Amino acid sequence: MKEIYLDYNATTPLDPRVFDAMIPFLKEMYHNPSSLYKNSKFTKSAIEESREKIASLIGASPKEIVFTGGGSESDNHAIKGTAFSLMEKGKHIITSSIEHHAVLNTCKFLEKIGFEVTYLPVNKHGIVDPESVRDAIRDDTILISIMYANNEIGTIEPINKIAEIAQENGILFHTDAVQAAGKIPIDVKDIGVDMLSLSAHKFYGPKGVGALYIRKKLRIDSLIHGGMQERGKRAGTENISGIVGAGKAAEIAINEHAVEKEKIKPLRDRLERELKKRIPDILINGHPEKRLYNTLNIAVKYVEGEGILTFLDFEGISVSSGSACASGSLDPSHVLLAIGVPVEHAHGSLRFSLGKYNTEDDVNKLIEVLPGIVEKLRFMSPLWKSNAV
Numbered sequence: 001m002k003e004i005y006l007d008y009n010a011t012t013p014l015d016p017r018v019f020d021a022m023i024p025f026l027k028e029m030y031h032n033p034s035s036l037y038k039n040s041k042f043t044k045s046a047i048e049e050s051r052e053k054i055a056s057l058i059g060a061s062p063k064e065i066v067f068t069g070g071g072s073e074s075d076n077h078a079i080k081g082t083a084f085s086l087m088e089k090g091k092h093i094i095t096s097s098i099e100h101h102a103v104l105n106t107c108k109f110l111e112k113i114g115f116e117v118t119y120l121p122v123n124k125h126g127i128v129d130p131e132s133v134r135d136a137i138r139d140d141t142i143l144i145s146i147m148y149a150n151n152e153i154g155t156i157e158p159i160n161k162i163a164e165i166a167q168e169n170g171i172l173f174h175t176d177a178v179q180a181a182g183k184i185p186i187d188v189k190d191i192g193v194d195m196l197s198l199s200a201h202k203f204y205g206p207k208g209v210g211a212l213y214i215r216k217k218l219r220i221d222s223l224i225h226g227g228m229q230e231r232g233k234r235a236g237t238e239n240i241s242g243i244v245g246a247g248k249a250a251e252i253a254i255n256e257h258a259v260e261k262e263k264i265k266p267l268r269d270r271l272e273r274e275l276k277k278r279i280p281d282i283l284i285n286g287h288p289e290k291r292l293y294n295t296l297n298i299a300v301k302y303v304e305g306e307g308i309l310t311f312l313d314f315e316g317i318s319v320s321s322g323s324a325c326a327s328g329s330l331d332p333s334h335v336l337l338a339i340g341v342p343v344e345h346a347h348g349s350l351r352f353s354l355g356k357y358n359t360e361d362d363v364n365k366l367i368e369v370l371p372g373i374v375e376k377l378r379f380m381s382p383l384w385k386s387n388a389v
């Protein structure tokens with residue numbers, strides 16, 4: 001059975017052109033970029049070309065890009081690096097309650113070693129109110145970290161406004177743009193952000209490689225100490241093939257993101273319309289408009305998301321449920337609870353996230369099978385029987 005993959009926010013397949021660009025650096029071009037013979041000049045310049053491509057994806061200059069081991073490392077670097085370098089000045093950090101765990105658990109760690117963190121609430125659409133950011137600022141606030149777009153519900157945050165507030169108050173601003181990069185045009189100068197995280201495998205690049213934008217002249221502590229790779233900001237022999245893949249993926253995103261959106265958004269919109277029409281008692285989670293064009297998160301009342309996920313899996317359809325992000329645990333998602341979805345409905349949540357390899361047929365298949373699965377599960381559910389009259 002052919003898989004129907006509808007989980008692009010979890011990870012994307014590698015674009016074949018990215019794969020082709022990477023292969024030489026896994027075979028004959030293996031030379032350490034720090035060495036001095038001519039073959040190492042090739043690998044060194046391949047890294048610098050990739051840096052330029054990543055920089056142009058977000059309107060940065062190449063010197064402002066540090067390659068990392070992925071989105072999680074970029075988030076850790078930005079937050080811990082700022083905390084460690086500014087702890088004399090203050091120990092208060094502001095973030096939101098719907099961040100990715102790479103941000104939330106980094107903040108939790110910092111709390112253990114004496115930092116204080118404010119986790120801002122969001123409204124029912126998942127929006128952080130910029131005024132609540134302003135109100136949370138204290139004399140000892142050193143960092144504001146608010147995500148660009150949420151991975152579970154797709155809500156896009158008012159980060160321009162939040163950046164402005166941070167700037168007015170002389171506080172550093174970091175944004176986790178892992179879900180935005182490659183989907184939405186980003187201009188770091190225009191936003192006025194100090195640090196921005198991205199990850200290649202969320203836009204058809206390889207896993208285990210990401211980047212952190214650090215604004216020119218901003219100095220924060222490093223996480224990985226050692227050699228002088230990445231201008232001393234991230235030691236260790238470079239993941240050359242990964243970095244080349246990330247650069248190629250960025251180049252493709254720059255050239256093709258508009259076309260991809262034209263293709264994906266109508267599919268997502270049709271999926272949303274048809275499911276609303278065919279399945280009674282479902283809720284749409286996330287902002288109706290300020291939302292990633294590929295993401296649809298629904299709460300199916302009176303059933304378990306895990307159950308639906310299993311039946312979809314039998315049909316070859318891969319999606320995420322509302323508890324998948326706390327992987328292994330069946331706790332409902334912190335994001336859904338933060339937007340006020342009642343626990344019992346959060347348990348029945350599903351995330352569909354589409355990408356450029358999805359077709360009309362993929363969406364048709366889902367529209368065709370999901371109503372039946374829900375009906376079957378509801379028929380067996382005591383919750384449904386007591387609610388349906």
Ligand SMILES: *Cc1c(COP(=O)(O)O)cnc(C)c1O
Pocket residue numbers: 009010069070071072073075100102147149150151176177178179199200201202208209210
């Ligand atoms: C996937 C994701 C991350 C983590 O990125 P990795 O490259 O998997 O470490 C961080 N933040 C958001 C919003 C994500 O979607």
